[in-house]
Amino acid sequence: MASETAIEALELQKSYGDVAALRGIDLHASAGSVLGLLGPNGAGKTTAVRILTTLLPPDAGTARVAGLDVVADAAELRSRIGLAGQYAAVDENLTGHENLEMVGRLYHLGRATSRGRADELLERFELTDASKRLVRTYSGGMRRRLDLAAALVARPPVLFLDEPTTGLDPRSRIGLWETIEARVAAGTTVLLTTQYLDEADRLADRIAVIDDGRVIAEGTSDELKDRVGGERLEVRIGHDCSVQDALSALSPIASDAPSVEQLTVRAPIQKSAGTIAEAVRRLDDAGVWIDDIAIRRPTLDDVFLALTGHAAEEPLAGDEEQAAA
Amino acid sequence: MRDALSDTLVLARRSLLRIPRAPDLLLAFTVQPIMFTLLFVYVFGGAIKTPGYDYVDFLIPGIVVQTISFGGFVTALGLAEDLKRGLIDRFRSLPMARSAVLAGRTLADVALNCLSLAVLISVGLLAGFNFSSPPHEVAAGILLMLLFGYAFSWIFALMGLTASSPEAAQSLGFIAIFPLTFASSAFVPVDSMPSWLQAFAEINPFTVTVDAMRALFVDAEAENSVWGALAWTIGLIAVFAPLAVRRYRHAVSV
Numbered sequence: 001m002a003s004e005t006a007i008e009a010l011e012l013q014k015s016y017g018d019v020a021a022l023r024g025i026d027l028h029a030s031a032g033s034v035l036g037l038l039g040p041n042g043a044g045k046t047t048a049v050r051i052l053t054t055l056l057p058p059d060a061g062t063a064r065v066a067g068l069d070v071v072a073d074a075a076e077l078r079s080r081i082g083l084a085g086q087y088a089a090v091d092e093n094l095t096g097h098e099n100l101e102m103v104g105r106l107y108h109l110g111r112a113t114s115r116g117r118a119d120e121l122l123e124r125f126e127l128t129d130a131s132k133r134l135v136r137t138y139s140g141g142m143r144r145r146l147d148l149a150a151a152l153v154a155r156p157p158v159l160f161l162d163e164p165t166t167g168l169d170p171r172s173r174i175g176l177w178e179t180i181e182a183r184v185a186a187g188t189t190v191l192l193t194t195q196y197l198d199e200a201d202r203l204a205d206r207i208a209v210i211d212d213g214r215v216i217a218e219g220t221s222d223e224l225k226d227r228v229g230g231e232r233l234e235v236r237i238g239h240d241c242s243v244q245d246a247l248s249a250l251s252p253i254a255s256d257a258p259s260v261e262q263l264t265v266r267a268p269i270q271k272s273a274g275t276i277a278e279a280v281r282r283l284d285d286a287g288v289w290i291d292d293i294a295i296r297r298p299t300l301d302d303v304f305l306a307l308t309g310h311a312a313e314e315p316l317a318g319d320e321e322q323a324a325a
Numbered sequence: 326m327r328d329a330l331s332d333t334l335v336l337a338r339r340s341l342l343r344i345p346r347a348p349d350l351l352l353a354f355t356v357q358p359i360m361f362t363l364l365f366v367y368v369f370g371g372a373i374k375t376p377g378y379d380y381v382d383f384l385i386p387g388i389v390v391q392t393i394s395f396g397g398f399v400t401a402l403g404l405a406e407d408l409k410r411g412l413i414d415r416f417r418s419l420p421m422a423r424s425a426v427l428a429g430r431t432l433a434d435v436a437l438n439c440l441s442l443a444v445l446i447s448v449g450l451l452a453g454f455n456f457s458s459p460p461h462e463v464a465a466g467i468l469l470m471l472l473f474g475y476a477f478s479w480i481f482a483l484m485g486l487t488a489s490s491p492e493a494a495q496s497l498g499f500i501a502i503f504p505l506t507f508a509s510s511a512f513v514p515v516d517s518m519p520s521w522l523q524a525f526a527e528i529n530p531f532t533v534t535v536d537a538m539r540a541l542f543v544d545a546e547a548e549n550s551v552w553g554a555l556a557w558t559i560g561l562i563a564v565f566a567p568l569a570v571r572r573y574r575h576a577v578s579v
Contacts, residue, residue, distance in 0.1 A: 078420035089411035
């Protein structure tokens with residue numbers, strides 16, 4: 001049934017003048033799932049969200065959201081989606097309650113329903129105490145919660161979250177993640193963009209890695225990690241020990257040739273059970289001191305590095321800029 | 326259609342709620358026109374010859390036109406802020422009328438312009454201004470001003486959506502409109518200007534509008550100025566409202 005696909009994009013392209021933002025991307029999210037768009041600043045994530053939320057027409061390609069075409073059925077589609085942006089798009093000079101009521105009225109829910117819905121959401125987002133205060137007195141985390149609440153006013157079946165936690169402190173981030181998870185548990189389809197790998201890892205059922213306007217990899221978090229190989233044993237040896245000794249001690253238990261970086265030896269392994277004990281025994285027999293030893297699963301950082309040749313996370317300065325904006 | 330109207334009213338209310346909550350804007354509607362009136366009546370007025378009129382009677386219609394033409398700056402400022410804060414993205418993703426955000430703001434400006442007219446006329450009366458025309462003409466003058474202010478709100482709407490920042494939107498407005506108001510019959514008789522400027526002042530839409538207001542407020546000779554002013558006003562709305570809405574439909578926050 002077509003309705004089981006909540007988001008479907010085919011060959012989307014978009015340029016701003018000479019700058020190609022999207023060079024033909026395909027996206028797919030089934031109803032009730034979370035699709036994460038992961039990529040650095042400028043990869044094209046926001047452009048994709050803007051096309052899918054009818055804010056921008058694509059230059060080429062097609063997209064359907066909740067079964068509706070983003071260009072031909074744009075007007076109808078707007079009543080089925082919620083959007084929360086990078087910056088908390090709420091009115092500073094209105095109270096929290098007034099903001100949500102306004103959004104409800106603009107979804108044409110009627111005055112009474114809009115007010116009731118505002119009360120309900122303020123309570124769910126733990127903003128009831130602040131509901132009569134002007135938003136300009138809110139903290140960054142409170143604004144983001146209000147922004148997310150505004151996106152949920154009309155109970156849209158599809159929710160778009162463009163970097164919902166950029167610039168938030170760790171505690172607010174986790175709070176927001178829990179809220180998003182609760183929405184998904186209630187059946188909402190979510191498209192989430194992020195440049196944080198841990199965020200995509202935690203929230204997304206499937207991840208599309210975007211770089212320079214293209215989807216360079218797509219799959220579940222585990223599938224992506226498998227692409228850069230399985231688990232590794234990582235050993236940092238003592239200063240005055242021989243790397244060569246460590247290598248010969250570990251080679252028999254490695255599934256592939258170990259690599260060396262200064263005093264750290266990394267050995268791909270097939271199974272983790274018992275490996276550490278075995279490695280310790282072998283290194284001990286070889287007279288190699290162990291500073292640190294661990295089994296490491298590949299992170300999305302590794303995935304990104306392997307796929308693009310550069311790291312995913314932008315330097316911190318970029319984040320601060322956005323937080324200040 | 327009913328939705329479009331209700332969307333517009335919801336957003337007009339939002340714009341008006343801002344005024345008491347960020348009262349610095351209120352200064353522009355109250356203190357600024359008072360300052361201008363006092364400055365011209367008591368500082369420059371004595372040196373300006375206005376045959377047939379007391380200067381205050383000559384000035385008030387002019388200063389009313391000037392003040393009202395700037396009323397729309399709140400729209401420019403507000404839209405530029407909405408763009409910067411991402412609110413335009415949110416509004417454009419909502420299932421509401423495409424014109425509602427702009428129509429709501431420009432409508433709110435009309436209410437603010439009523440306030441500034443009241444302040445200006447009160448200060449004028451205190452400074453010795455007299456309405457010397459029949460009440461229905463005074464009323465027609467006030468309506469003309471509200472419509473004229475509404476037209477400028479659409480010009481400011483376009484500026485607000487085009488400017489790179491709220492500050493830029495505001496100064497763009499002043500730079501574009503301020504000189505036009507001075508190169509008109511608002512503060513001095515046009516025939517006291519050098520001939521090249523006279524030629525410009527005579528085709529300046531501010532001149533015909535000020536002349537219309539003098540006819541409606543102090544019974545100056547109207548000729549065709551009232552119709553001329555009305556034509557300009559409607560023409561500005563007809564050109565700038567569609568341009569601004571078109572701009573809005575493609576506006577995205579950066």
